[in-house]
Amino acid sequence: MKKTLFEKIWESHQVTHLSEGVSLIYIDRHLVHEVTSPQAFEGLRLTGRKVRRPTLTFATMDHNVPTVDRMNIKDPISKAQIDQLRQNCKDFGITLFDLNDERQGIVHIIGPEMGLTLPGTTIVCGDSHTSTHGAFGALAFGIGTSEVEHVLATQCLPQTKPKTMKVEFTGKLTYPVTAKDLILKLIGTIGTAGGTGYVLEYTGEAIRSLSMEARMTVCNMSIEAGARAGLIAPDETTFQYLSSGNRSYAPKGKDLDKAIAYWKTLPSDLDASFDKTISIDASKVAPQVTWGTNPGMVMDVTGRVPDLDQVPGYSRKDVEQALHYMGLKPGTLLTDLKVDVVFIGSCTNARIEDLRASAAIFKGRKVASGVQVMIVPGSQQIRHQAEAEGLDKLFIEAGCEWRQSGCSMCLAMNPDQLTPGQRCASTSNRNFEGRQGKGGRTHLVSPQMASAAAIAGHFVDIRTWK
Amino acid sequence: MTPFKKITGIIAPLDSSNVDTDQVIPKQFLKSIKRTGFGESLFFDWRYLADGSPDPQFTLNDPAFKGASILITRNNFGCGSSREHAVWAIKQYGFDVVIAPCKQNGDVNIPAFADIFRNNSAKNSLLTIELLEKEVDQIFREVQAHKGLAATIDLETQKIILHTAPEISFSFEIAPAVKKRLLEGLDDIGISLQYETAITSFESGHNAQLSLPGSNGTKSI
Numbered sequence: 001m002k003k004t005l006f007e008k009i010w011e012s013h014q015v016t017h018l019s020e021g022v023s024l025i026y027i028d029r030h031l032v033h034e035v036t037s038p039q040a041f042e043g044l045r046l047t048g049r050k051v052r053r054p055t056l057t058f059a060t061m062d063h064n065v066p067t068v069d070r071m072n073i074k075d076p077i078s079k080a081q082i083d084q085l086r087q088n089c090k091d092f093g094i095t096l097f098d099l100n101d102e103r104q105g106i107v108h109i110i111g112p113e114m115g116l117t118l119p120g121t122t123i124v125c126g127d128s129h130t131s132t133h134g135a136f137g138a139l140a141f142g143i144g145t146s147e148v149e150h151v152l153a154t155q156c157l158p159q160t161k162p163k164t165m166k167v168e169f170t171g172k173l174t175y176p177v178t179a180k181d182l183i184l185k186l187i188g189t190i191g192t193a194g195g196t197g198y199v200l201e202y203t204g205e206a207i208r209s210l211s212m213e214a215r216m217t218v219c220n221m222s223i224e225a226g227a228r229a230g231l232i233a234p235d236e237t238t239f240q241y242l243s244s245g246n247r248s249y250a251p252k253g254k255d256l257d258k259a260i261a262y263w264k265t266l267p268s269d270l271d272a273s274f275d276k277t278i279s280i281d282a283s284k285v286a287p288q289v290t291w292g293t294n295p296g297m298v299m300d301v302t303g304r305v306p307d308l309d310q311v312p313g314y315s316r317k318d319v320e321q322a323l324h325y326m327g328l329k330p331g332t333l334l335t336d337l338k339v340d341v342v343f344i345g346s347c348t349n350a351r352i353e354d355l356r357a358s359a360a361i362f363k364g365r366k367v368a369s370g371v372q373v374m375i376v377p378g379s380q381q382i383r384h385q386a387e388a389e390g391l392d393k394l395f396i397e398a399g400c401e402w403r404q405s406g407c408s409m410c411l412a413m414n415p416d417q418l419t420p421g422q423r424c425a426s427t428s429n430r431n432f433e434g435r436q437g438k439g440g441r442t443h444l445v446s447p448q449m450a451s452a453a454a455i456a457g458h459f460v461d462i463r464t465w466k
Numbered sequence: 467m468t469p470f471k472k473i474t475g476i477i478a479p480l481d482s483s484n485v486d487t488d489q490v491i492p493k494q495f496l497k498s499i500k501r502t503g504f505g506e507s508l509f510f511d512w513r514y515l516a517d518g519s520p521d522p523q524f525t526l527n528d529p530a531f532k533g534a535s536i537l538i539t540r541n542n543f544g545c546g547s548s549r550e551h552a553v554w555a556i557k558q559y560g561f562d563v564v565i566a567p568c569k570q571n572g573d574v575n576i577p578a579f580a581d582i583f584r585n586n587s588a589k590n591s592l593l594t595i596e597l598l599e600k601e602v603d604q605i606f607r608e609v610q611a612h613k614g615l616a617a618t619i620d621l622e623t624q625k626i627i628l629h630t631a632p633e634i635s636f637s638f639e640i641a642p643a644v645k646k647r648l649l650e651g652l653d654d655i656g657i658s659l660q661y662e663t664a665i666t667s668f669e670s671g672h673n674a675q676l677s678l679p680g681s682n683g684t685k686s687i
Contacts, residue, residue, distance in 0.1 A: 015668045016661050019643040024661055028674045036549065038499035049655070052665075056674055064497065077497040084499045118676065128548040128582060144550035144586035146654070154658045156665055160641070192484055193542040193569075193576045226545065228581050251676055259676050294484050294545070313571070318483055411547075413493045432488040432546060434511045 002272040005233050006164050006199045009139040009266070013122050018158055025159045028121040030151045031107050032059040032094065034085040035413070036126030040149035041088040051092045052155040058116060059089050060097040062106045063413045067376050067403035070099055078414070092152075105379020105405045108132040108347040112216065113381055115242060115250025119234035119263040124151055129347045129429065131222040135215035136242075137234040137266050139199070142223065162228070163275035165198040169206035171283035176462045178357075179214035180349060180427070180446035182206065183221040184288035184298050185280060191313045192296040195227030198276065201268065202232050206282030212241040213351040220348045221429050224295040233267035246381075287462050289334050290431045290444040292322035297431075301449065301461045305332045325433050326441050327421065335459050337443070341424040342367075342454040343436070344447055345376030345403075346410035349427035352382050354447040359391045361451035361465070367399035368457030374401050374416060376408040400454070412437045425453040468591045469651030473562050474618040475535030477628075478526055479609045480509075485539060486546035487583065491555040504551055505558030530613035535562045538605050541569040541576060544583025553586045563619050565595045565626070567602035588644050589654060593621060595638045608634070621649060 003011075015024040037059070044050070051057060064078035073079040082099075089096040097103045103110055108129050111117045117133040123140035124130060126148040133140035143157070150157055169182055187194075200222050207215065215232050222230030239260050242250045251259045286300035296313065299306070305323065307330040308316045323330070328337075344350070344358050355377060367373050375395050377383040383405055386392055392402045409416040410428035412435070418424055420439025427450050431442040445453070452460045495507040512524050520527040526534070537556070543566045544552060556564065564587070566578035578596035579587075587594045597605075608630055609615050618627045621640070628634040647654065658665075 012672075016664045020641075022641075022643055024658060024664070026665070026668055026672065026674070035496050039501045039550075042499070042501070047655075053674070075497075081497050081499055121674075126548060126550075128546065142548040142582055144548055144553070144582060144589065146550060146586065146589035150655050150658065153655050154665065155669075156658055156661075158654065158658060191571075191576070192545055193580070194574075196542070196577045196581055223546075226542070226580060255676065262676075294486065296484075315483065317481070321482070411488075411493050413496065430486075430488070430546060432486045434492055435488050438492070438511055 002269040004164050004268040004272045004274060005137060005201055005231050005266055006139065009120055009122065010161065012120070015156055022158055022160050024156050025122060026156055027124050027151050028056060029111070029116055029123040030057045031111055031123065031125035031130070032057060032148070033063060033107050033125070033127060034061040034081045035063045036145050037088065037148055038081065038084045039145050040152055041092065043149040044092070044152060049153045051094065051152045054093040056155065057094045057152065058097070059085060059094050060104055060107055060110060061085055061099060063407045063411065065099065065406035066414050067406050067408050067416055070404045070406070102380050105381065106347045106350065106407055108220065109351060109378035109382070112136065112212070113247070113379055115247025118242070118250065118259070119238060120266050124157065128223045129220055131228065131230050132216050132220040132347055134219040134222065134230040135212060135232050136238055137231060137263070139229055139231065141228040163198045165195060165200050165227070165276040165278065166274040167200050167202050168277065168279040169202065169204040169282040170279055171206060171281045172209065173206045173282045173285065176448045176465070177285055177287055178446040178448060179210055179217040181285050181288045182282060183218045184290070184295065184444065185285045187221065187225045187295045188288070188298040189280065190225055190278065192224060192294050193226040195222065195225035198227050200225065200227045200230040201274070202230060204282070207232060208235065211353060212237055213353045216351070217348055221295065224429055234263045239263065287446065287449050289449065289459055291326065291328060291334065292319070293325055293431060293433050295429070295431060295444060297322055298444070299334070301334055301459060303334055305330050305334070335461060337423065338458045339371060339425045339453050340422040341418060342371060342373040342450050343376070343409045343424055343426040343428060344450055345374065345378070345408050346428035347378065347407070348429045349447050350376060350378030350382065352385050354427065355382065355386050355391055358447045358451045359394050361448055361455070362398040362400065363394055365398055365455045367454050371454055371457055372401070373399065373454045374403055374409060376403045377405050379405045409436050411435060425450045425459065467589070467651045467653060470562070470591045470593055470621055470648040472618065472620045472622065473535055474616055475562070476531060476533060476614055476616050477536045477538055477605065477609050478531040478534035479606055480525060480537060480539040481606065483540035484542045484545055487544055487549050487552035488546055490544070490552035491549065496549055496551050501554060502558065504555035505560070508555040508559040528613070533560065535560055536565065536617055536619065537561045537563070538565045538602065538609065540602070541567055541578060543579050545580040548582045550586045552583065553590045553592050557590055557592050561592070563593045563595060565597060565602065565605065567599040568596050569599060588647065591648060591651070593619065593648060595626065597636060597638060601636050621645065
């Protein structure tokens with residue numbers, strides 16, 4: 001029988017069948033961070049259970065971490081949560097990439113960076129953006145704290161088999177339209193619940209030509225389309241990424257050869273059937289900007305803020321509430337919207353290629369007067385790489401703030417927050433009400449679009465940038 | 467987990483679709499390392515004014531819905547972040563049931579609840595019920611016409627009974643395994659640990675480090 005990539009991974013990780021449509025699935029990697037794990041470890045202590053496979057469990061702190069003086073956490077509750085993670089890792093024998101470790105960073109950035117993320121594996125984390133790792137052809141999805149405890153105790157999870165959706169991006173993507181625009185376009189097309197119950201597999205010419213980092217941007221936002229996991233079949237780009245750089249956990253030598261031979265068997269068989277298929281012509285995708293309060297409220301940068309009755313999939317009330325929160329009037333050109341803050345960071349767009357793309361826009365230019373620009377690398381390694389390339393100086397000369405790594409203003413759990421009414425061009429993944437700070441107004445864009453907005457002081461069509 | 471049997475309580479309406487978990491409980495409350503104390507912060511940004519007093523415009527602050535244990539809302543509830551704190555907040559506020567509609571979009575059926583939220587709910591005795599859009603519309607109309615209306619939710623028989631005159635009832639579907647777990651209050655981890663032998667046997671033939679199935683002889687890590 002012809003099988004999809006998803007089916008191959010699912011079948012090779014089934015420990016046993018539990019009930020109609022439900023299997024016990026083995027987990028190869030469990031990534032842990034400070035926010036969603038304390039209650040899980042507490043649960044283990046209360047029941048006297050141990051971590052079944054500490055060597056398959058890896059932890060770091062990223063959500064609460066300050067991006068200025070990271071070793072001096074002023075918020076006592078944030079500090080207590082970080083201290084608790086240290087204690088839990090010590091008590092249960094789990095590898096921790098602590099704040100003073102050069103490998104620390106956003107959990108979904110450091111996993112791939114260190115070679116922990118491999119094709120054909122199952123990966124979970126108490127974080128919805130675990131879908132990022134699907135870029136390697138790993139079945140990776142976010143879980144809640146009860147499930148974190150479950151994986152710690154059993155290295156398995158009871159899972160209902162999801163349906164499969166093939167998302168084909170045909171044609172060529174033309175720079176400066178990016179992976180971010182592709183995924184935003186998809187979310188705008190199928191809606192924020194269009195992928196609920198599915199695993200998405202991204203295919204097509206436009207996906208094949210993307211770098212690993214850009215593929216991670218696509219898979220990262222699968223959850224914003226409602227899908228817990230997104231997948232991209234491993235290919236030469238994947239093997240090249242895993243064979244190069246300092247990927248200490250990736251296989252080497254003969255193990256690598258053996259692994260690559262196996263990884264080559266993973267792509268979906270020709271004519272394998274999917275429960276649903278959708279096709280988008282990548283060559284026709286324009287730079288995207290969100291205008292509302294969820295990522296499905298998105299349009300081409302050339303558009304105007306919609307009328308209340310003009311948005312397919314949303315009621316008049318939904319649109320009215322969104323426009324009221326965002327302080328927008330129907331008919332306004334998106335390119336007329338002035339920004340107060342620009343955030344370049346997050347597990348969506350804070351890898352070295354994102355920073356290089358941003359730097360290319362900032363080079364020799366200045367941030368518009370009154371605009372605050374924060375550049376937050378996704379990991380300490382990325383920070384050092386950027387500094388080695390002189391990007392930090394370039395950003396600082398342009399008037400940007402160069403920060404330490406962490407989740408930062410993507411969810412604003414640390415001190416990096418918008419104040420009420422501030423409008424932000426953000427390379428992150430969620431424009432929910434209050435996400436970047438109570439009353440803050442978020443517009444999701446690519447790093448190129450965010451950088452251009454920082455210089456112009458308002459959104460611009462990056463295709464016209466000179 | 468506490469078993470879920472049958473409850474009777476007031477229905478509170480939250481007439482918004484795509485309610486994300488950032489709205490259910492904002493990030494500043496996720497710093498706690500405890501499993502309790504989240505009810506106060508449920509829907510924080512909608513529920514309280516800048517000075518910290520309850521916003522009279524927000525439905526849950528209407529005295530008619532005080533003590534409500536059933537929340538009725540719109541499609542795609544619980545989307546976004548995986549934070550289980552959202553479920554803890556809903557439960558600890560006093561809700562035992564959330565009802566939302568699946569949405570027909572052409573031939574596509576969009577589920578009422580986001581996947582991770584639905585899973586998290588089932589681990590915490592919070593019953594999520596998916597109804598048809600027209601059924602949810604009807605409940606909204608009844609609740610608006612009779613503020614403080616109560617309903618009985620019977621998981622055993624999979625029925626919702628609105629205590630209108632005359633009573634109106636709806637049936638709902640639920641996966642048999644989830645129903646059993648909720649009714650019996652089973653410990654999920656305990657269930658998986660019953661398969662200890664199967665897990666150990668699987669591990670012996672699976673190299674988790676490289677995820678190479680059937681590669682016996684590779685050293686265990």
